[in-house]
Amino acid sequence: MSSTPNVGEHVIVKRADFEQLLDALNARNYQIVGPTVQEKAIVYDEITSVNDLPIGWTDEQDKGRYRLKRRADEALFGYVISPQSWKKFLHPASLRLWQAEQTDDGFHITETAPTAPQYAFIGVRACELNAILIQDRVFMHDTYVDPNYQSRRTEAFIMAVNCGQAGNTCFCSSMNAGPKVSAGFDLALTEIIEPDRHEFVVEIGTELGAEVMGEVAYQTASQAVQEQAEQIVTEVASQMGRLLDTTDIKALMYRNFEHPEWENIGNRCLTCANCTMVCPTCFCTTVEDVTDLTGQQAERHRYWDSCFNMEFSYIHGGSVRSSNKARYRQWMTHKLATWVDQFGTLGCVGCGRCITWCPVGIDITEEVATIRKTDSALLTRLREK
Amino acid sequence: MITPNDPMIPQQYRIRQRQQDNADTFTLELEPTNGTVLQFAPGQFNMLYVFGVGEIPISISGNPATPSKLVHTTRSVGTVTNAMSTLKTGDVIGVRGPYGKSWPVMQSTGRDVVIVAGGIGLAPLRPAIYQLFAKREQFGKLVLLYGTRTQEDILYRQELEQWRARFDVDVYVTVDRATSDWRGNVGVVTNLIPRTPFYPPDTVAMVCGPEVMMRFTVQALQKRGVPTEQIYVSMERNMKCATGFCGHCQFGSTFICKDGPVFSYDQVESFIGMWEV
Amino acid sequence: MKMIKELIHDYAFFRGLTPEYQELLAGCGSNVRFNPNEFIFREGQPADKFYLIRHGKVSIDVYMPQRGIVTIETIGEGEVLGWSWLFEPYQWHSDARALVLTRAVAFDGQCLRDKCDADVAFGYDIVKRFAQIIIHRLQATQLQNLDVYSLQKRGP
Structure with a gap:
């Protein structure tokens, strides 16, 4: 065991010593959440040991398709991404905000939202980390702060893992959101796996990360090993299954709000809301107020909601966005245009989940390409020629 | 906890x-x-x-x-x-x-102020009217135009009558559908805009009512020469959280709960006439 | 009492009209007054005039057997009443009634039509001004038909 490494330093942890990382987090009372195989998918859930990780498994993703496959090796992080992102921990799909009791002179609040667990996230991908940074802007750095998100987020330990392979629906490099983890982590790992060598190059991101690492057996990473790790992620960047040209994307979306393609997408879209549920940046919710049978106890619950639901835009008299095309347009233009005006970044990180989990295979990258090819401004210029 | x-x-x-x-x-x-x-x-x-x-x-x-x-x-x-x-x-x-954001009452000192309300849209404007009256000497002409469906729908009737009795405000009320005992103006509220005394280039207009009524009203104000950035509207959507988290009140690049409900018209004009935004 | 020519000059409807055209118009105008509830014109009658309301209030009505008099719009000071005089078949298609004592300048339709025919530029100017009134009336009707307040909730 060596002393505590410095922030910014790169060290090597052997596969055989990986468990020590989890032990160190366990000792700090973190609830450890990481990838694990469940119901024929690699999902993020509570794990207790390295054996819960998807050892030797990978995923194949394509439009409307997701399959697990065995790998030829015993990689711990040899898959792309899970169906759900870390959003389900930081911004729970269902949360009781408070409970209240009717009294003789009104009512009083008896309980507020449950105390947030202290999470350690194992295996956060670059795109997902960027999605977390995007949600930070929504919930912590805007006019108001969501205390439920804030408490989970500020307590969370993030062990990111650089991607060793790109999925067929991935386009993070187009969105400048990966594949290399660049900020916002406590520790960032790159898995190196060769026939007689299995280890992790770990970049120390924070003091906390350094302290945790100080409790684990590690070696200093040589320049050569660091370069090898770098090379892995550079190669991934060139393997992206999809591309999205973001040139002038905000203006492109704004000037094509009435593009005929929206109608075309609307004819295919089932408005099932899958894309918004799996999206790591989508944050919309609704609230529901309920009472018990006696009417004496009331509760307010918050649930994920989706702009694909008809009731989402309901105001007295009807829904503002009643057509499929309007609801799809709302979602996509939010990700690629209005988000920029609201929060200063694009709302898409190129994780590709919306493509994988769309039951009819609508592909945001294809739709942007279609609109770009038939951009109203371009058409006007052609007409004028 | x-x-x-x-x-x-x-x-x-x-x-x-x-x-x-x-x-x-x-x-x-x-x-x-x-x-x-x-x-x-x-x-x-x-x-x-x-x-x-x-x-x-x-x-x-x-x-x-x-x-x-x-x-x-x-x-x-x-x-x-x-x-x-x-x-x-x-x-x-x-x-x-x-x-939410408020009506720009105190930013309008020295100018004429035109209030255009439709139906229950008078309710969110009433606090602005109180404030204008409280500092009446700091403003130029003050005009209140109010349109409702019928005379039965007129809100704050007694107060309107008191305001109309004042010499420092022009109050005009009109109804879309008149019953036989109504002796006042008949016609949509936009009809009143060309008739009323104010100096358009130096006027701040505050408009609240159904979205279509606001769109037509803004057109009539623009036609009279009120600059778009001096026209304010109050938008309605279904806020669930009111703090910018739930997404329900998104309107173009704004959340009405925190960026509005009051907007200067140039902030929303690129989206307001568009279908299903 | 002001000359009709001076009156024309004062009203927004005639803004920008050349002095020469003001003269032409004034030549067809005369001062009129209507007592409360007096009809200014009736539906179906020949439309041979238009009115510049100087003072008072006028309602434009249509009579319906079941509902009685339905007022479509009221018109007040500085506004122009009537455009049917300019277009065939020169017939009023609503009633106009003074609600209070109303003073107006009445312009003779036949006189003006003759002048419009004789001087096409003048005619074009007049038609454009009356087209504005018709457009305004049409837009107001659209808004009225939308019955926007029936769906309205509350602000915001």
Whole structure:
């Protein structure tokens, strides 16, 4: 065991010593959440040991398709991404905000939202980390702060893992959101796996990360090993299954709000809301107020909601966005245009989940390409020629 | 655990007075049960909670100079407002707020101010009217144009009559559909805009009503020469959280709860006429 | 009492009209007054005039057997009443009634039509001004038909 490494330093942890990382987090009372195989998918859930990780498994993703496959090796992080992102921990799909009791002179609040667990996230991908940074802007750095998100987020330990392979629906490099983890982590790992060598190059991101690492057996990473790790992620960047040209994307979306393609997408879209549920940046919710049978106890619950639901835009008299095309347009233009005006970044990180989990295979990258090819401004210029 | 500063926790207010304004519209005057007075600016709104039933956004329609009387006017049109309409004096409701941007009253000093209200849209404008009257000498001409469906729908009738009796404000009321005993103006509220005395280049207009009414009104104001950035509108969507988290009130690149509900027209004009935004 | 020519000059409707055209118009105008509830014109009658309301209030009505008099719009000071005089078949298609004592300048339709025919530029100017009134009336009707307040909730 060596002393505590410095922030910014790169060290090597052997596969055989990986468990020590989890032990160190366990000792700090973190609830450890990481990838694990469940119901024929690699999902993020509570794990207790390295054996819960998807050892030797990978995923194949394509439009409307997701399959697990065995790998030829015993990689711990040899898959792309899970169906759900870390959003389900930081911004729970269902949360009781408070409970209240009717009294003789009104009512009083008896309980507020449950105390947030202290999470350690194992295996956060670059795109997902960027999605977390995007949600930070929504919930912590805007006019108001969501205390439920804030408490989970500020307590969370993030062990990111650089991607060793790109999925067929991935386009993070187009969105400048990966594949290399660049900020916002406590520790960032790159898995190196060769026939007689299995280890992790770990970049120390924070003091906390350094302290945790100080409790684990590690070696200093040589320049050569660091370069090898770098090379892995550079190669991934060139393997992206999809591309999205973001040139002038905000203006492109704004000037094509009435593009005929929206109608075309609307004819295919089932408005099932899958894309918004799996999206790591989508944050919309609704609230529901309920009472018990006696009417004496009331509760307010918050649930994920989706702009694909008809009731989402309901105001007295009807829904503002009643057509499929309007609801799809709302979602996509939010990700690629209005988000920029609201929060200063694009709302898409190129994780590709919306493509994988769309039951009819609508592909945001294809739709942007279609609109770009038939951009109203371009058409006007052609007409004028 | 109780987190007192959670923005989703309603505070308790007692109904001090309830008034039926017309067939389906009523006004509640509330006072805090713990004595904490809610300071607000004209045009802001609160989230009002009926125990166990639900919560909805309602604009504040009382006087910002006397915030200890928290006044809301609403129409019973849904589950929550229907339940709210059955509440009596002494009953308690939950309040979160105030939220949102306000009418630019104090930014309009030295200028003519034209208020255009449609239907219940007079309610969110009333705090601005109170504030204008309170500092009347600081403004130029003051014009209030008010349109409703029929004369039965006219809100704050007594107050309108008092205002009309003043010499320092021009009050015009019009109805879309006249009954035989109505002796006032008939026609849409936009008809009044060319008829009233104000100096368009130096006028601030504050408009609140149904979206179509606001669009037509803005056109009429622009036609008279009021600059677009001096025209303000108050937008309506279905806020659930009022704090910019739930996404329900998104309108183009804004969340109406925190970027609005009051907008200068140039902020929203690229989206306002567009279908299903 | 002001000359009709001076009156024309004062009202927004005639803004920008050349002095020469003001003269032409004034030549067809005369001062009129209507007592409360007096009809200014009736539906179906020949439309041979238009009115510049100087003072008072006028309602434009249509009579319906079941509903009685339905007022479509009221018109007040500085506004122009009537455009049927300019277009065939020169017939009023509503009633106009003074609600209070109303003073107006009445312009003779036949006289003006003759002048419009004789001087096409003048005619074009007049038609454009009356087209504005018709457009305004049409847009107001659209808004009225939308019955926007029936769906309205509350602000915001």
